[in-house]
Every structure is written in C-alpha cells, then in structure tokens.
C-alpha cells in the first residue's frame with residue numbers, strides 16, 4: 001500500500017517568519033510524523049538554489065507544500081501546491097487539523113481552533129498581522145541594518161556580515177553559472193524552448209535579487225560611504241517605525257493574548273516579530289532582557305513596548321510552543 005502523501009514544511013531555525021508555522025505545529029498538536037520538515041539554510045543562501053526557486057519563486061521560507069487531495073487515488077500521481085506566504089500557511093495548518101481524528105487518535109486532545117470566531121475578531125486579527133508584516137518594520141532588515149558606522153562594524157564581524165557576504169557570493173555564483181551555461185537540452189538534443197525560457201527567467205531573477213541587495217552589499221562588502229549613510233538613515237527610520245507600530249498594537253491587542261483569553265493566529269505572527277526585534281536589541285544593548293533592550297533601543301525615538309504587548313509576550317513565553325521554538329535563544 002502506498003503511503004498517504006504528506007505536506008512538507010521548508011523552514012530554517014533562525015528565520016523570523018518560519019517560526020510562526022513552527023509555533024503553530026505545536027499549538028495545534030501536530031505529531032512529528034504528520035508533516036515532513038526540510039531545512040533551507042538561509043545563512044548558506046540555500047534559498048537561492050534553482051531547485052528551491054522551483055518550489056517557491058520568491059526564494060523565501062516558510063513554504064508549505066501540500067498534496068492536492070483530489071489527486072491522491074492510486075492511479076494518479078499526486079500533485080502538490082506550494083503555499084509561500086506565512087499568513088496563508090498558518091490558516092492552512094489551522095484548518096487541516098481541526099479535530100483529533102486527523103491523527104486517528106480519538107483520545108488525543110482536540111486541536112484548538114486558532115482562527116478568530118467572529119467578523120470583528122477577524123478584522124482585529126487581520127490588522128495585527130498586517131501591522132507586524134509591514135515592510136516599514138521588516139525584522140529581517142533590522143537584523144542587517146545599523147544606526148551608525150560603529151554598529152555596522154560590529155555587525156560586519158558577526159552573523160549579519162556572514163549573511164550579507166554569503167548571499168552576495170551565492171547570487172553572483174548562480175548568475176555566473178547561468179551566463180556560462182547554455183539552456184538545458186531536450187531529450188533528443190534539440191534546444192528545449194521551455195527550459196530556455198526558464199533559463200532566461202532565472203537570469204532575470206538573480207539580476208533583480210542582486211539589485212535589491214545593492215544597498216547592503218555596498219555598505220557591508222564594498223564599504224561605500226554613501227551606502228553606509230543611507231543604511232544608517234533607513235535603520236534609524238525602521239526603529240522609529242517599530243515604536244509607532246508598537247503604539248498601534250497597544251490599541252488593538254485585547255489582552256492577555258492578541259484577541260483575548262485564548263491564543264489565536266495573530267499571536268503566532270506577533271511573537272516571532274517581537275522575538276527577532278528583542279534579539280537584535282539585546283545584541284545592541286548587551287541587556288539580557290529582550291523587552292528592556294527593545295525599550296532602550298526605541299527610547300531614542302520615543303517608542304516603547306506598552307503593557308498589552310508586554311503581557312502578550314510574558315504570557316506566550318510560558319507556552320511549550322515558545323519553549324520548542326525559542327528554547328535555544330531568540331532569533
């Protein structure tokens with residue numbers, strides 16, 4: 001008997017947004033055998049491999065590849081669909097395990113429903129998720145950003161430096177490989193029009209990605225003075241925006257969790273965002289308490305972590321899901 005096709009989660013332990021489905025798997029009570037987990041090492045820039053871009057053309061994690069149920073009969077090869085957006089992945093994981101019967105274990109506790117139950121709740125949830133995913137408060141940029149030349153020099157010697165350098169080298173190497181190699185041939189040796197189109201698309205993809213990384217590359221790798229000035233300005237603006245977003249979150253978070261007494265999908269987006277910002281702030285201040293560090297970093301632009309958000313963090317950090325994902329430290 002052939003095995004039931006499983007979903008695969010492409011993830012990375014140090015990733016902000018891949019932490020959201022990892023929290024969800026624990027909160028929903030998924031067993032480790034329910035979903036295959038594959039690591040895409042972002043520090044080694046594995047997300048830029050052509051083989052990964054075929055799965056997720058954005059080259060980001062998380063990705064959840066799910067079997068399409070209607071094609072699972074024995075005669076038809078199973079088809080798969082890739083979900084490449086964190087919000088959609090969490091919604092899928094929430095719906096797919098609504099009842100304990102999924103694992104065939106009737107004695108297992110029923111999985112909690114994490115989607116908001118009311119229209120008003122959904123509006124609040126969507127707003128919270130939109131706020132923390134906004135490009136102006138991108139936690140990945142704030143990891144790599146620097147508010148001063150001194151901060152940039154410290155970052156160069158640490159993980160951000162390795163990350164920017166590895167990404168740049170990987171992108172240049174992939175682009176070079178495409179320049180030198182010809183498009184793959186069809187079985188009969190003739191030029192395969194489909195693969196040559198793929199080849200051209202990949203070339204464009206790498207060119208665009210290199211362009212989108214130009215500011216970081218110029219500041220970190222080339223030490224370009226204008227790029228450093230632009231990076232420090234953008235980073236200072238980013239932290240100011242974080243303060244403003246925290247103030248908005250304070251008005252929409254219900255307490256003790258995002259939507260009230262029960263955890264919900266919104267918490268699973270807020271926690272990874274706060275965890276990363278807390279980790280970066282801890283690195284900048286040397287203070288072990290992530291929220292105190294965050295307040296210290298935000299202080300310069302008048303921002304702070306309010307009581308509702310602090311309560312959400314404190315309550316959530318007691319949960320087994322948090323300990324599973326952040327047991328080795330915040331990232």
Ligand SMILES: N[C@@H](CCC(=O)N[C@@H](CS)C(=O)NCC(=O)O)C(=O)O
Pocket residue numbers: 015016017018042047059060061062084085086087133140
């Ligand atoms: N909008 C996407 C963003 C995902 C994302 O930015 N993931 C980061 C890791 S937390 C990533 O893969 N970055 C790699 C890159 O952009 O090269 C989502 O919400 O899923």
